Amino acid sequence: MLEWGSRDRTYNPEMIAAMTLAFDTVCRSLLAKESDSDDVRRKLALIILHHADQGERDPSRLADLSFRELMGLLEEGAAMTASGLDTPVVLKMVRRPSPAAE
Numbered sequence: 001m002l003e004w005g006s007r008d009r010t011y012n013p014e015m016i017a018a019m020t021l022a023f024d025t026v027c028r029s030l031l032a033k034e035s036d037s038d039d040v041r042r043k044l045a046l047i048i049l050h051h052a053d054q055g056e057r058d059p060s061r062l063a064d065l066s067f068r069e070l071m072g073l074l075e076e077g078a079a080m081t082a083s084g085l086d087t088p089v090v091l092k093m094v095r096r097p098s099p100a101a102e
Contacts, residue, residue, distance in 0.1 A: 009049070015057065019048050022062035029067060034074065044070050 011019070026044055034040050047066045056062050 005040040009053070011052070015052060018057060018062060019052055021059040022048050025059070025063040026067045026070065040070070040074070043073060069085055 008086070023044060026048075027041070036076060042073055047069050051062055051065050056065065
């Protein structure tokens with residue numbers, strides 16, 4: 001299950017550039033119908049964030065890890081849909097008040 005947790009995240013410009021490059025690289029590798037899907041793009045973004053949060057900094061490695069994980073999810077989803085057992089991906093987004101608001 002992919003989740004956007006309640007952790008505060010901050011990324012330096014180099015990390016944002018690495019994640020952006022990884023995202024763009026994977027999107028170019030997907031079929032047009034997959035790369036145009038908001039759901040697929042959201043899953044990909046969450047996967048990249050997860051790997052970045054685990055310490056991966058190399059854009060090529062981020063792209064490779066994320067592509068493989070996304071393909072596994074898409075294949076699993078296709079199998080579930082084909083069997084009639086379609087299960088949605090749950091996204092949990094939590095907004096925390098800014099320190100100034102507290």
